[in-house]
Amino acid sequence: MQYGEKISLIARLIKESTKTIALTGAGISTESGIPDYRSPGTGLWEKQDPAKTASLTALRRDPAGFYSTNLKRWTEFNNAKPNIAHYALAHLEKNNLLLGIITQNIDSLHVRAGSTRVWEVHGHLRTCHCTECKERYPFEELTRLFIEGENPPLCPLCSGVLRPDVVLFEDKMSEAFYQASQAISGCQLLLVVGSSLTVYPVAGLPGVARQLVIINQTQTQWDEEATVVVNESAGKVMRDVLAELGEQI
Template sequence: MTYEEKIRAVADLLRAHDRNFALTGAGISTESGIPDFRSPGTGLWTKYDPTKVATLSALRRDPASFYDFCIPRWTSYTGARPNDAHRALARLEELGYLVGVITQNIDGLHRQAGSKRVWEIHGHLRTCHCMSCGETYPFSTLVEQYEGGQNPPLCGRCRGVLRPDVVLFEDQMSEDFFKALKALSGCQVMLVVGTSLQVYPAAGLPELARRVVIINREPTPWDERAEVVIHESCGKVFRDLMAALGEPL
C-alpha cells in the first residue's frame, strides 16, 4: 500500500469499530522536544545503561547519584507541550473513535492535550512518596529539595528517602497497568504509536487487540503481524489521519 492508502485504511478501521485504543511510547513525544530511549545514536539508552542508572536497586544503593542522573532529565519535561499527535488522540477520543490512551510515558502530555481516559502504566511526575513511611508529596517537593542542595530529597515526617511515582526497572507495574488490562477486554483496534515494543509487559499489550496498527519511525517486532504499518513521524501521520476522517486539526 502507498502511504495515502495506509492512512485511508486506518481511518476506515476507526470508522468500522467502536472499541479502539491507542498505546503510546516515547516516540510520540519527540516532536515535543523530549528525547526517546532507543533511537539509534540519539536514544537515551544508547548512551547509558538503564540497568545501572534507572533501577530500583540503583536508587536504593546510591540515591544521590540516582537523582543527579534523573532530576535534570525529568525537569526538562516541564517546558514540553503537546504536539499534533497528542492533540489528535484527544480529539479522536472526543469524537468517539477511541476509548482512551494507554501510555508508557511519564511526561503528562496526553492529559495536557485533553485526553480524558489515560492509563499511565509507567507512572507520572505529579507526585512522589517516602520509601520508608509512604507519605505522599507533590513531585515539586522532591525537585525543590534537590535544587536547594538536599540530595537525596527526604521525607519531612520521617527523613526517609523520597522517590517519584514512576515505574523504575525492577519495580512492580503501576495500578494503571492492571486497570488497562481490564479496559482492553474486547479491544477491536489498537493504534501503537511511537513505541518500539521492546519493554515488557507493555510490549505484550497488542496481543489483546484483534487488529493492530503500527505508527513508528523504526521497525518493531509487531510489523509483520500488524494490519497496517506506517514508518513516519507521529505528527504527520495524525495530521493526515484527521484530514482523512474529515476532522483536520
C-alpha cells in the same frame, strides 16, 4: 501500499471500530523535544544503562547519585508541551472514536493535551512519595528540595528518601497496567503510536487486539501482524489521519 492509501485505511478502520484504544511510547513525544530511548545516535539508553541508573537498586544503593543522574532529564519532561499527535488522540477520544490511551510514557503530555482516559502504566512525574512513611507530595516539592541543595531530597515529615511515582527497573508494575490489561479486552483496533514494542509486559498487549495499526519510525516485532504499518513521525501521520476523517483540532 502508498502512504495516502495507508492513511485512508487507518481512517476507515477507526470509523468502523466500536472499540479503539491507543498504545503510545516515547516516539510520540520526540516532537515535543523529549528524546526516545532506542533511536540510533540519540536514544537515551545509548548513553547510559537504565538497569544501572534508573533502577530500584540504584535508588537504594546511592540515592544522591540516582538523582544527580536522572532528575535533570525528568525536569525537562515536565517542561515539555504536547504536540499534534497528543492533541489528535485527545480529539479522537472527545469525539468517541477512541476509548482511551495506554501509555508507556511518564511525561504527562496526554493528560496536558486533554485526554481524560489515560492508563499511565509506567507512572508519571506529577507526584512523588516517601519511601519510608509513604506520604505523597507534588513532584515540584522533590525538585525544590534538590535545587536548594538537598540531595537526596528527603521527606519533610520523617526524613525518608523521596522517590517519583514512576515504575523503575526492578519495580513491580503499576495498578494502571492491570487496569489497562482489563480495558483492552475486546479491543477491535489498537493504534500503536511511537512505541518500539520491546519493553514487556506492555509489548505483549497488541496480541489482544483484533486489528493492529502501527505508527512508528522504526520496525517492530509486531509489524507482520499489523493491518497497517507506517514508518513516519507520529505528528505527521496523526495530522493526516484526522484530515482524512474530516476532523480538525
